[in-house]
Amino acid sequence: MTETQATAPRARxxxxxxxxLRGEIVDAATTLLQQGSAEQLTxxxxxxxAGISAPSIYRHFPDLAAIIRAVVDQAFEELVxxxxxxxxxxxxxxxxxxxxxVYLEFAQQHPQRYRLMFGGAWNAAEAPGADPEEVASxxxxxxxxxxxxxxxxxxxxDAGASRSTDAFASATALxxxxxxxxxxxxxxxxxxxxxxxxxxxVDRLARLELAG
Amino acid sequence: MTETQATAPRARxxxxxxxxLRGEIVDAATTLLQQGSAEQLTxxxxxxxAGISAPSIYRHFPDLAAIIRAVVDQAFEELVxxxxxxxxxxxxxxxxxxxxxVYLEFAQQHPQRYRLMFGGAWNAAEAPGADPEEVASxxxxxxxxxxxxxxxxxxxxDAGASRSTDAFASATALxxxxxxxxxxxxxxxxxxxxxxxxxxxVDRLARLELAG
DNA sequence: TGTACATCAGTGAACGCGCGTTCACTGATGTAC
DNA sequence: TGTACATCAGTGAACGCGCGTTCACTGATGTAC
Numbered sequence: 001m002t003e004t005q006a007t008a009p010r011a012r013x014x015x016x017x018x019x020x021l022r023g024e025i026v027d028a029a030t031t032l033l034q035q036g037s038a039e040q041l042t043x044x045x046x047x048x049x050a051g052i053s054a055p056s057i058y059r060h061f062p063d064l065a066a067i068i069r070a071v072v073d074q075a076f077e078e079l080v081x082x083x084x085x086x087x088x089x090x091x092x093x094x095x096x097x098x099x100x101x102v103y104l105e106f107a108q109q110h111p112q113r114y115r116l117m118f119g120g121a122w123n124a125a126e127a128p129g130a131d132p133e134e135v136a137s138x139x140x141x142x143x144x145x146x147x148x149x150x151x152x153x154x155x156x157x158d159a160g161a162s163r164s165t166d167a168f169a170s171a172t173a174l175x176x177x178x179x180x181x182x183x184x185x186x187x188x189x190x191x192x193x194x195x196x197x198x199x200x201x202v203d204r205l206a207r208l209e210l211a212g
Numbered sequence: 213m214t215e216t217q218a219t220a221p222r223a224r225x226x227x228x229x230x231x232x233l234r235g236e237i238v239d240a241a242t243t244l245l246q247q248g249s250a251e252q253l254t255x256x257x258x259x260x261x262a263g264i265s266a267p268s269i270y271r272h273f274p275d276l277a278a279i280i281r282a283v284v285d286q287a288f289e290e291l292v293x294x295x296x297x298x299x300x301x302x303x304x305x306x307x308x309x310x311x312x313x314v315y316l317e318f319a320q321q322h323p324q325r326y327r328l329m330f331g332g333a334w335n336a337a338e339a340p341g342a343d344p345e346e347v348a349s350x351x352x353x354x355x356x357x358x359x360x361x362x363x364x365x366x367x368x369x370d371a372g373a374s375r376s377t378d379a380f381a382s383a384t385a386l387x388x389x390x391x392x393x394x395x396x397x398x399x400x401x402x403x404x405x406x407x408x409x410x411x412x413x414v415d416r417l418a419r420l421e422l423a424g
Numbered sequence: 425t426g427t428a429c430a431t432c433a434g435t436g437a438a439c440g441c442g443c444g445t446t447c448a449c450t451g452a453t454g455t456a457c
Numbered sequence: 458t459g460t461a462c463a464t465c466a467g468t469g470a471a472c473g474c475g476c477g478t479t480c481a482c483t484g485a486t487g488t489a490c
Contacts, residue, residue, distance in 0.1 A: 021467085
């Protein structure tokens with residue numbers, strides 16, 4: 001009786017709602033990324049986590065890489081939103097520091113997804129089946145996230161709080177620094193990290209040190 | 213006739229030279245990392261590349277993770293050597309810039325190995341079978357590489373070419389920046405990288421900009 | 425110098441496993457009449 | 458309002474594959490006598 005209930009197949013989605021399972025598959029993959037790395041993901045594991053049979057995946061995705069691409073796309077959208085929300089504040093310098101913290105927190109809270117966003121892409125790009133057009137369009141969404149940093153740096157410069165004369169270049173350098181810190185902090189937690197590395201990165205790369 | 217030659221088993225090592233195949237296995241794994249990522253490495257693939265049968269691996273390594281650990285150890289030793297060789301020059305600032313270039317080149321020339329050194333370690337650390345003592349000792353070899361950067365920054369400070377008052381902290385920040393750049397350059401080659409990002413990272417993170 | 429023997433590096437066959445993918449199918453949902 | 462039917466989301470069984478690992482083995486190397 002309860003056994004029947006326990007092993008009951010999932011309720012099928014109605015006609016128009018075929019897209020629902022698609023979202024559930026992406027969510028399942030995202031959940032699995034909280035436990036293990038992207039390399040450990042398998043199509044069957046995603047299906048299990050989503051509570052469906054393996055072949056059901058094919059109604060929604062051609063293969064595992066497509067699922068992962070969807071996870072990455074969603075993660076980039078989340079990052080952009082989180083950055084926009086996190087850069088609030090009155091002082092432009094304060095806003096930039098808050099932005100950096102939010103970026104680092106995102107990477108820390110979703111290490112595997114972050115790794116996938118910035119570490120697995122080129123892997124997929126070199127994969128034989130990669131769609132060239134898709135690969136070419138991939139940086140666009142990343143640029144959107146970077147733009148938030150560019151704007152914040154520009155505001156500091158406009159307010160006379162940064163000596164930066166090229167907000168894009170400075171923001172890129174800052175992004176590079178934050179990315180490096182995010183990765184290394186997770187990789188080598190035992191390293192004797194000097195306090196305030198994050199602050200130093202922001203101050204120096206965005207050229208906030210006016211008293212020179 | 214030639215068929216026999218082609219399929220002839222490899223010449224067995226003499227008694228005392230059992231260690232020779234160990235090195236060949238590590239070399240085979242290193243070679244495979246020039247073609248694919250560490251996640252694609254399998255015990256059988258390493259054996260094939262080394263020209264031996266799969267079970268032969270077990271005479272030298274308990275499992276694939278042990279082989280990878282040996283590859284990483286060797287890579288760190290190479291990096292330290294390359295950094296030491298690359299930091300030659302008369303001017304301390306020149307030496308630091310050369311050091312940064314050498315670091316970036318190492319990462320570029322051995323992308324998968326570099327990724328494994330700084331990106332895969334924590335993965336292995338969280339693996340169930342990880343030896344705690346081994347994990348704890350892992351940063352040591354990395355610190356040796358960092359020390360080369362610390363020394364170079366200190367020399368700049370001593371020569372009055374850097375405003376850094378904490379060479380370790382500045383070197384760490386620089387390492388973070390270089391690591392970020394190394395990773396992102398490979399991951400997002402299509403990104404419109406501003407020229408001179410690498411120089412900017414060194415100048416700003418090692419505080420070489422005196423005319424403030 | 426010769427011979428019997430222990431050592432041990434490397435092998436080939438075999439196993440069970442989880443994987444990706446295919447196929448024909450089931451059966452509820454929505455629609456045409 | 459009823460009924461027959463097309464649609465299509467999801468299933469279960471099955472396949473071939475490469476994997477890690479085990480086992481008993483082979484046969485050259487080095488040693489004891």
